[in-house]
Amino acid sequence: MSTLITNIGELVTNAPQAGPRPGGGTGSRAGQPPGAGSFAAIADAALVIEGGQVAWTGPAARAPAADEAVDAGGRAVLPGFVDSHAHLVFAGERGAEFAARMAGQPYRAGGIRTTVAATRNATDDQLRANLRRLAAELLAQGTTTFECKSGYGLTTADEQRSVALAAEVTPEVTYLGAHVVPPEFDGDPAGYVALVCGEMLTECAPHARWVDVFCEQGAFGPDEAAAILAAGAAAGLQARVHANQLGPGPGVQVAVAAGAASADHCTYLSDADVDALASSGTVATLLPGVEFSTRQPYPDALRLLAAGATVAIATDCNPGSCFTSSMALCIALAVREMRMTTEQAVWAATAGGARALRRADVGHLGAGARADLVMLDAPSHTYLAYRPGVPLTTAVWQAGHLVSGDRPAASASRGRGRGR
Ligand SMILES: [Zn+2]
Numbered sequence: 001m002s003t004l005i006t007n008i009g010e011l012v013t014n015a016p017q018a019g020p021r022p023g024g025g026t027g028s029r030a031g032q033p034p035g036a037g038s039f040a041a042i043a044d045a046a047l048v049i050e051g052g053q054v055a056w057t058g059p060a061a062r063a064p065a066a067d068e069a070v071d072a073g074g075r076a077v078l079p080g081f082v083d084s085h086a087h088l089v090f091a092g093e094r095g096a097e098f099a100a101r102m103a104g105q106p107y108r109a110g111g112i113r114t115t116v117a118a119t120r121n122a123t124d125d126q127l128r129a130n131l132r133r134l135a136a137e138l139l140a141q142g143t144t145t146f147e148c149k150s151g152y153g154l155t156t157a158d159e160q161r162s163v164a165l166a167a168e169v170t171p172e173v174t175y176l177g178a179h180v181v182p183p184e185f186d187g188d189p190a191g192y193v194a195l196v197c198g199e200m201l202t203e204c205a206p207h208a209r210w211v212d213v214f215c216e217q218g219a220f221g222p223d224e225a226a227a228i229l230a231a232g233a234a235a236g237l238q239a240r241v242h243a244n245q246l247g248p249g250p251g252v253q254v255a256v257a258a259g260a261a262s263a264d265h266c267t268y269l270s271d272a273d274v275d276a277l278a279s280s281g282t283v284a285t286l287l288p289g290v291e292f293s294t295r296q297p298y299p300d301a302l303r304l305l306a307a308g309a310t311v312a313i314a315t316d317c318n319p320g321s322c323f324t325s326s327m328a329l330c331i332a333l334a335v336r337e338m339r340m341t342t343e344q345a346v347w348a349a350t351a352g353g354a355r356a357l358r359r360a361d362v363g364h365l366g367a368g369a370r371a372d373l374v375m376l377d378a379p380s381h382t383y384l385a386y387r388p389g390v391p392l393t394t395a396v397w398q399a400g401h402l403v404s405g406d407r408p409a410a411s412a413s414r415g416r417g418r419g420r
Contacts, residue, residue, distance in 0.1 A: 002050040003400070004066035009074040009379040011045035013057055014038070014351040015366030039343035041381070047077065049371040052400040057365055070407065076380050078346065080144025080372030080396065081327035082353030082363045084172075085264050085285055085314035088134045089162040090152040091126055092118030094319050101294065111320045112152070112180045119152040119162075128165055134317065135169040137325045140404045142374030142393040145353070145362045147314075149212060151176030156200045163207035172357055174210035175201065175237060178220050178228045193224050197231035210261070211237035215251035222250035229258040238358070244268045245290070256280045262312065262356040267291065267299045278307040283356040286348070287316040288333035289324045301338040312352030313345060328384045328392065335385035342382045371400035 046063035048056040056064060092115055119127065131148075138146050148170050150162035159177050166173040177196040185192035201211075211232025215225040219242075229239040239258045243251025245265035252273040255263035263277065264285040277284045284304050291298045304311050313334050317325045324330070327349050334345040354363025361370045375395040376383060383392055395405035 002048055002066040004048050004063055004069045005072055006046040006060050006063055008045040008072040008077045010041050010043055010076040012041045012078040012381050014040055014364035039347040049400045052371055054365050054367055054369045054371050074379055076376045076378055078374050078381055079350040079363055079365050080374050081142050081349050083143045083146040083314050083327055084312055084353040084356035085316050086146050086148055087318035088131050088148045089127055089166050090115050090119050090319055091122035115152045115319050116154055120158055131165055141326055142396050143327055144372035144398045146170055147172040147174055149174040149176040151179030154182040156203050159200050160203040163204045167207045173208045174212045175204040175208040176212040178213035180219050196228055201231055201235050205235040205237055208237055210240050212240045214242040215254055216246055222254050225254045256282045261358050274307045277309040283310045283312050285312040285314050285356050287314055289322040289330050290316050292333055293322040298337045301340050310355050311348045312356040313348040332385040332388035342385050346381045371397055373397040
């Protein structure tokens with residue numbers, strides 16, 4: 001069974017084989033330095049899905065026949081968003097803390113403890129219901145791959161059930177026992193690190209792919225972080241690090257030294273940090289929703305891009321510092337507040353996220369990619385930033401299956417963005 005989606009106003013492929021289109025228009029353009037991956041798109045395009053994968057992309061006029069056809073009506077089609085940083089296993093909410101922060105109180109890492117208390121008091125079914133609601137919210141907005149962290153349990157039993165629940169909704173599960181030191185270990189942080197590296201890791205590792213640590217003043221220092229990542233690696237988990245969010249610090253260097261897939265936040269970087277990211281396989285994952293929601297300075301994305309670092313954008317969806325699940329909002333912030341081009345921002349939210357999860361099958365629409373697509377009610381990707389806050393996602397495919405939105409009409413009555 002093959003499906004042809006045709007009359008696509010702009011097809012973002014992020015695939016080099018799309019090549020530059022003679023005559024320009026909204027055709028392919030390099031949005032990233034060589035080696036860091038490139039935005040690429042085809043105007044007036046078509047795409048064929050077969051066996052859950054992308055079988056063909058190219059100009060609509062040259063599209064091959066297929067078993068069924070879908071008319072995109074001139075709308076844009078992009079790779080599904082890849083949200084490589086989210087904290088979705090929790091109970092409770094912190095709306096009052098947000099309101100107080102907007103009234104002038106600063107964000108501190110200790111606020112996490114509020115959610116820890118609520119999460120420990122919740123039943124499995126309450127956590128599962130909240131998690132599934134959020135996962136559905138992501139998917140409906142076009143996020144077809146997402147990472148999900150533990151980190152609001154902070155006991156062996158509560159971390160174990162957090163990663164087990166996360167594994168019900170995504171293969172990209174991260175063990176974040178090292179989120180903060182819980183209250184019962186006040187005065188004994190070494191004892192907590194021993195637990196995180198010992199019994200808690202043993203119970204969580206079978207359900208997780210990744211190990212993460214919040215390396216920051218008020219959370220975990222560089223030696224503790226390195227020890228936790230090393231213990232995780234010994235248990236078969238790959239590293240990622242919350243780094244340099246609240247101030248300058250050792251997080252990025254710890255991440256690069258550990259061969260982490262990603263250093264996340266990267267708000268306060270030294271020249272040495274930028275060099276380390278640019279010369280390593282560690283992706284710089286920027287989370288502009290956090291700076292928006294905590295009213296903090298944004299990371300310097302252009303400095304990282306100019307140095308040749310690979311940049312991803314993710315939501316950091318969590319009940320404390322940033323409670324958005326919208327990759328579209330994060331793209332708009334990256335463009336408006338961090339001065340990324342629309343091409344750079346969309347690449348970072350798709351292919352960049354895939355790099356941060358070391359996934360070659362998502363984040364692009366080259367032949368053989370998983371057929372994860374988001375269709376916008378707009379003629380180009382630019383509208384994600386041009387129309388901030390507007391729900392533009394009209395249909396979402398995951399592995400070739402329409403999983404959200406209505407099947408686009410077979411008629412061409414909304415041809416190619418005329419009048420919009
Ligand atoms: Zn986070």
